[in-house]
Amino acid sequence: MAIIVDKVQKRKNIALSCQNLFMQKDINNVTISEIAKTAGIGKGTVYEYFKNKEDIVFEIINILTLEHDVKKQKMIKEQKTPKDKTKAFFSFFYSEDNDDVVLRHFYKEFISISLVNENSEMFAYQSECFKKYRNWLEEIIQEGIDNNEIIKESKNLINGMFAVGNGMFISSSSTNIITDLQKDISDYFDELFKLIEVKK
Numbered sequence: 001m002a003i004i005v006d007k008v009q010k011r012k013n014i015a016l017s018c019q020n021l022f023m024q025k026d027i028n029n030v031t032i033s034e035i036a037k038t039a040g041i042g043k044g045t046v047y048e049y050f051k052n053k054e055d056i057v058f059e060i061i062n063i064l065t066l067e068h069d070v071k072k073q074k075m076i077k078e079q080k081t082p083k084d085k086t087k088a089f090f091s092f093f094y095s096e097d098n099d100d101v102v103l104r105h106f107y108k109e110f111i112s113i114s115l116v117n118e119n120s121e122m123f124a125y126q127s128e129c130f131k132k133y134r135n136w137l138e139e140i141i142q143e144g145i146d147n148n149e150i151i152k153e154s155k156n157l158i159n160g161m162f163a164v165g166n167g168m169f170i171s172s173s174s175t176n177i178i179t180d181l182q183k184d185i186s187d188y189f190d191e192l193f194k195l196i197e198v199k200k
Contacts, residue, residue, distance in 0.1 A: 011049045014039045015059035022060065023102065027053055027109055054113050058122060061110050064103045065129070068092070071099070082144030083193040086161070087186060089137055093169040094182040108173060134162055154196045164188060 017039045021030060030053055036043045050056050072092065079085040092100055114122040138158050144150040168185055172178040 007049070011059060012063055014041065014046070014049055015056050016063060018056055019060055019102070022057060022109070023105055027057060027113070054117065054119070054122075057106060057109050057113065058125070061103075061106050062125075064099070064106060068099060068103050071097075076140065082140055082147075082150050083189060083197070085140045085143075086137070086193075087189055089140060090165040090185050090189070091182075093165060093172075093185065111170070130162075134158060137162060148198055150193070150196045151198060157192070157196070161189075161192070 014035075018035050021034060021038045032043050032046055032053070035053070035056065036046050039046070050059070072089070075091070076085050076088045079088050092104070095101075110122070110126075113119075114126055138155070141150065141154050141158055145152050145154060165185060168178055168181060168188075172181040172184075178184050
């Protein structure tokens, strides 16, 4: 009797088995032979499940992001104010939690790959992620407006908040200008919320 292979699960298993390999070496320095050896499969099998190394990174990002979102949602719900919820939302960029550190590593790889290679699949994925996280931030801000904690015009700042958080992260990763990302993000939102909180 033939063995039925769950190809979706097998793809995930191969990708996750290579996670440490991609943590230790830059994607450009990883070979398909190393990937095959690490995953315990033949080189041909790698190409059966993935188009290239970038596709493996893409799969790892998919898996890690789903796990991350569950934890992040719980952490945000534990916060009391819109400011604290917003800070929790952006804590991914500086958190010392090991899962966040690993996901940030792959996020940087993903950003690098998608900026260099025109890949419609990655572009579509990045666009969906932006929409998902933007909507999530919008829910936090809308809840604060509904609870009369922040002014209704706060909604006009959501794209800017998102761009600032992401921009600070990229700047801290690619320059020596931002040396304490957690402090800079916290200070930014402390000052911003002074302007948008309803005065009581």
